Each structure stands twice: as C-alpha cells, then as structure tokens.
Amino acid sequence: MSKRGFAFFAMIIAVCILLSGCNMTLLSTEELIRPPKLSGENSFLQEAFERTVKSDTVQMKSPIKGDNRSSYVITDIDYDGNDEALVFYSDYSVDEFAHVAVFKNDGKLWKNVSILTGAAEEIYSVSFNDVNGDGKKEILISWTSLNPESASNETLTLVGNRILTLYTFNGAGMTLQKTEHFTEMYVSDFNGDGSEDIFLSTVNISYDSNRTIGRIIQFDENSFVKYDESFSLIGMLDVLSIVSDSVVKEGKKYTRIYVDGILSDAAFVTDVVEFDCKDETVNLPIHINNSETPPTARTNKIYSCDINSDGIIEIPTLQELPYGRRINPDAEEPTQIYLVVWSNISDDDLEFVFKCIYNKAQNYYFIFDEEWIGQITVVYNSNNDLLAFYEVDEDGELGDKLFSIKTFSSAAWNENSYGFERLLATDAYIYGYTLDNSDRISKQDIQNSFVVMS
Ligand SMILES: [Ca+2]
Numbered sequence: 160m161s162k163r164g165f166a167f168f169a170m171i172i173a174v175c176i177l178l179s180g181c182n183m184t185l186l187s188t189e190e191l192i193r194p195p196k197l198s199g200e201n202s203f204l205q206e207a208f209e210r211t212v213k214s215d216t217v218q219m220k221s222p223i224k225g226d227n228r229s230s231y232v233i234t235d236i237d238y239d240g241n242d243e244a245l246v247f248y249s250d251y252s253v254d255e256f257a258h259v260a261v262f263k264n265d266g267k268l269w270k271n272v273s274i275l276t277g278a279a280e281e282i283y284s285v286s287f288n289d290v291n292g293d294g295k296k297e298i299l300i301s302w303t304s305l306n307p308e309s310a311s312n313e314t315l316t317l318v319g320n321r322i323l324t325l326y327t328f329n330g331a332g333m334t335l336q337k338t339e340h341f342t343e344m345y346v347s348d349f350n351g352d353g354s355e356d357i358f359l360s361t362v363n364i365s366y367d368s369n370r371t372i373g374r375i376i377q378f379d380e381n382s383f384v385k386y387d388e389s390f391s392l393i394g395m396l397d398v399l400s401i402v403s404d405s406v407v408k409e410g411k412k413y414t415r416i417y418v419d420g421i422l423s424d425a426a427f428v429t430d431v432v433e434f435d436c437k438d439e440t441v442n443l444p445i446h447i448n449n450s451e452t453p454p455t456a457r458t459n460k461i462y463s464c465d466i467n468s469d470g471i472i473e474i475p476t477l478q479e480l481p482y483g484r485r486i487n488p489d490a491e492e493p494t495q496i497y498l499v500v501w502s503n504i505s506d507d508d509l510e511f512v513f514k515c516i517y518n519k520a521q522n523y524y525f526i527f528d529e530e531w532i533g534q535i536t537v538v539y540n541s542n543n544d545l546l547a548f549y550e551v552d553e554d555g556e557l558g559d560k561l562f563s564i565k566t567f568s569s570a571a572w573n574e575n576s577y578g579f580e581r582l583l584a585t586d587a588y589i590y591g592y593t594l595d596n597s598d599r600i601s602k603q604d605i606q607n608s609f610v611v612m613s
C-alpha cells in the first residue's frame with residue numbers, strides 16, 4: 160500500500176473508531192453476523208441455505224486466500240450445465256469447526272446435497288481443479304487451525320497450521336479423498352497430461368534449523384495417489400509465494416516451480432524445483448545446504464515473477480547502487496537505494512537478465528545499464544515521487560542532472576505538470592520526464608528503459 164493509501168486507510172479506521180461508540184451498539188448481534196443479502200437469482204441460494212441450516216448462531220465464513228473469497232462460491236463443478244454452490248459458515252452452538260453446505264441447482268431450485276464438517280476453524284482457500292483427470296473438477300478446500308496441535312501430526316509443527324482436504328463430487332454428494340497438512344500450496348498441470356498436480360510446501364519449525372519440504376502429488380482416475388515425491392528445499396521460516404513456468408531443453412519439457420519465502424528475520428529467499436515432465440524426476444537447480452547463504456537471499460520482500468513478460472520467471476536479488484539515496488518523508492536521514500537484479504535459471508545456475516530501479520509503489524521499473532554503475536546514480540524523493548538521475552564524480556559528489564521521472568495522478572498532471580513531458584499514461588498514473596542533458600541520454604533511451612509493470 161502506498162504511503163498515501165495507508166494514511167487514507169488509517170483515517171478511515173480512525174473515523175470508524177470515532178463513530179463506533181454511538182452507532183455500532185444499535186445493531187443487533189444477528190445483523191452483525193448475517194452477510195449482506197445476495198442479489199438476483201442468487202438470493203434463492205441464500206434462502207435455501209437459511210432453510211437448511213436453521214440456527215440463530217450461524218456465522219458466515221469466507222476463504223482468506225485464492226480466487227474464491229466469498230462465503231457463497233458458485234461454480235459448475237461437474238460440467239452438467241447446472242451450477243453447484245459451496246456455502247461456508249460456522250455455528251458455535253454446534254462445534255468450533257467451519258462447515259460447508261453443498262447445494263446443487265437443478266435448473267429451478269437450489270437443493271442441499273451435503274453438509275461437511277471442516278478440518279479446522281477457518282477456511283484458508285477453496286479451488287476447483289481436475290486433479291484425477293476424469294474431466295470433472297475436484298474440490299480442494301484448505302483450512303487453517305487456530306490450534307496448532309490439531310493441525311500438526313505428532314512429529315510436525317507446521318507454519319500456517321493449514322490442512323488440505325480433497326473431495327470428489329458425484330452430483331449427489333462429496334467424498335473425502337485425501338487430507339494433508341501444509342504451509343503453502345500451488346496447483347497446476349506440471350507434466351502436461353491434462354490433470355492438475357498438487358505442490359505442497361511444509362515449513363517445520365520443530366527442529367533446531369528450519370526444515371522446508373516440497374512435495375508433488377498426482378492422482379489416477381480413481382483418485383488414488385499415483386505419484387508422491389518429497390524433497391528438501393532451502394530452510395525457510397514461512398513460504399510466501401509460489402509461481403511456475405516451463406521450458407524445453409534438448410527436446411524435453413520441464414516445469415519449474417519457484418518457492419519464495421522468509422529465510423530469516425530480515426531476509427527473503429527463492430528455491431526452485433525443476434520437474435522433468437516425462438521422467439517425472441525432480442531436480443533442485445539452485446539448492447544449497449542450509450549452512451550456506453543462498454544466492455537468492457535478499458533483504459527486500461520482492462517475489463519471483465515474469466518481470467519482463469517473456470514467459471520465463473525471473474528471480475530478484477539486490478545490489479547496492481553506489482551513491483544512490485532515497486529522501487524520505489518527515490526529514491529522516493536519506494536511505495540507500497538498491498538495484499533489483501533479475502536472473503533466471505539456466506544450466507542449473509542463476510543467469511543474469513537485467514538490473515533496474517524498481518518502484519513497486521508506483522508500478523514501474525527503470526532498466527539500469529551495467530555501465531552506468533559508479534558513474535550515474537539516482538536520488539529518489541518520496542515526498543514528491545521524483546526519481547532523478549545524476550552523474551557522480553569519484554568522490555561520490557553529485558554532478559550534472561541527466562534526467563528525471565515523476566509520477567502524477569491525472570488530476571495533479573492537469574493542474575500543474577511542472578514542465579515535465581508525458582512519458583507514459585496508465586489508468587492509475589501519468590508518468591512525466593525531464594531531459595536535462597541530452598548529450599548523455601536521449602528521449603528514446605528513457606522510453607526504452609522505462610517499463611510499467613502489468
Ligand atoms: Ca476430476
């Protein structure tokens with residue numbers, strides 16, 4: 160969240176606190192726990208749910224991660240042309256667990272076909288994936304336990320306390336096929352056979368050093384496990400993000416899974432799993448022992464992604480930009496600016512792709528020429544969103560200003576663009592530039608190096 164966004168958010172909270180004393184108590188408990196009424200056709204689903212679960216102590220629940228974040232998730236699970244719906248709730252007069260009521264629409268009415276008791280108190284995520292390759296989707300529901308012991312088996316204390324339950328749906332009800340403990344999950348078709356595969360990472364903090372395990376699971380058409388391979392990843396304190404890409408090497412296809420996590424209190428790290436799609440073997444191209452510092456260790460929380468939109472994931476690391484400084488609000492001392500160095504995987508090693516000034520808050524990066532390092536530096540003023548490029552002498556003194564880039568809202572741009580010329584415009588911002596020394600750099604150079612992130 161940008162500084163301004165945060166301030167605005169904080170203001171809303173402050174206003175809410177101020178208002179709550181007089182207003183909130185007027186609402187009854189019932190009004191607080193009821194969700195807003197579903198509109199249109201889906202209001203019938205809400206009525207069906209209320210008829211099915213007749214209780215005054217129902218509290219609606221919603222998944223906290225993934226694409227489906229509503230208490231009511233509607234999709235055609237079995238491709239029969241009629242929607243199914245999952246409704247998530249808890250009822251403390253029954254037990255402490257989250258529940259799922261499953262409904263089927265027969266074209267006219269929503270009918271309850273099943274009520275499941277969850278594996279824990281909170282719902283982490285729900286997704287629909289054909290993991291057994293039978294052409295129908297399975298239901299993957301993940302739960303978060305508020306009681307770590309119930310979410311861990313006897314030998315594991317897993318970060319996140321999450322439990323995956325995999326259900327098949329046959330039109331009449333749900334059948335539990337598998338239950339697994341995990342920290343973070345990623346589902347995709349790794350071997351290209353048409354059925355989706357599950358990657359689980361588990362972070363175990365019950366040993367002296369952190370143990371992070373990666374695991375790939377595949378199912379046959381009867382939903383039996385047909386492939387289950389585990390391997391050690393770089394020890395992390397938590398897993399934050401998982402993405403994948405695929406490459407063809409010497410005629411063979413590989414899927415690569417990039418696992419970003421917390422290495423230590425102030426460091427982040429990436430480990431990579433390379434899955435041979437044909438032989439179904441696992442290779443860890445940049446893995447190292449826990450005693451060494453991983454080459455992907457970095458102090459900023461920047462995730463692996465396809466930063467240059469070429470279909471291949473890049474991994475970020477950091478490099479100090481000599482004399483680069485950031486001027487911060489409230490007259491704090493300037494702080495060091497780092498270049499983000501993006502690399503991808505090649506021949507079991509990191510291969511450099513490019514370096515940039517990375518401005519996530521304003522959604523752009525500027526490619527920084529390797530030859531500039533030591534000769535050109537930047538000063539970023541976060542009070543006015545101004546990124547200025549300067550020549551530097553041997554002593555690190557700023558010389559001539561070469562050019563600058565400033566981010567405007569469209570309203571601010573229209574009011575006063577302060578002599579900046581338009582570089583690029585998006586829905587969110589207008590990016591302006593000044594060219595102060597055209598002997599050293601051209602307008603074309605600036606345009607070529609400036610990239611808005613998608
Ligand atoms: Ca299936």
Ligand SMILES: [Ca+2]
Nearest residue numbers: 348350352354
């Ligand atoms: Ca597959």
Ligand SMILES: [Ca+2]
Nearest residue numbers: 465467469471
């Ligand atoms: Ca890329």
